[in-house]
Amino acid sequence: MRTPTTSLLAVTAALACLAAAPAPTVLVGSTETQGHVLTDTAGQTLYVHDGALCTGPCTDTRHPLRTGADTLPTLPPGIDGTLGTLLRPDDGSLQLTYDGGPLYTYTGDTQPSDTNGITPDWHTVPARYLPTG
Secondary structure, three states, X not given: OOXXXXXXXXXHHHHHHHHHOXXXXXXXXXXXXXXXXXXXXXXXXXEEEOOOOOOHHHHHOEEEOEEOOOOOOOOOOOEOOOEEEEEOOOOOOEEEEEOOEEOEEEOOOOOOOOOOOOOOOEEEOEOOEOOOO
């Protein structure tokens, strides 16, 4: 009996790639008013600000989404955009960014689908899906 070694090797290589893929550092959640938005790994809605970096008293209610230097910022499969990091000037920590905009959670959001942090200057981050085809 002939053993399909080529197929077995291909399957093994594919499984190894899947196992090595880093877990997303940002997820997608569903909200009643904003549709699908980016969230942190706990499901809390993420926000971006129109103005300057949120520092000082601003961070009492807007928590920067921080990450470690050894963490590769990763979006879920099928989501368009670029995750990156910036070095925060106030404490030297790394903060995640989406398409260059620093990401924050809001202390007034108590449930994963909450969007209480929306103001004229603060916005949720819509999940932009890659085209399929």
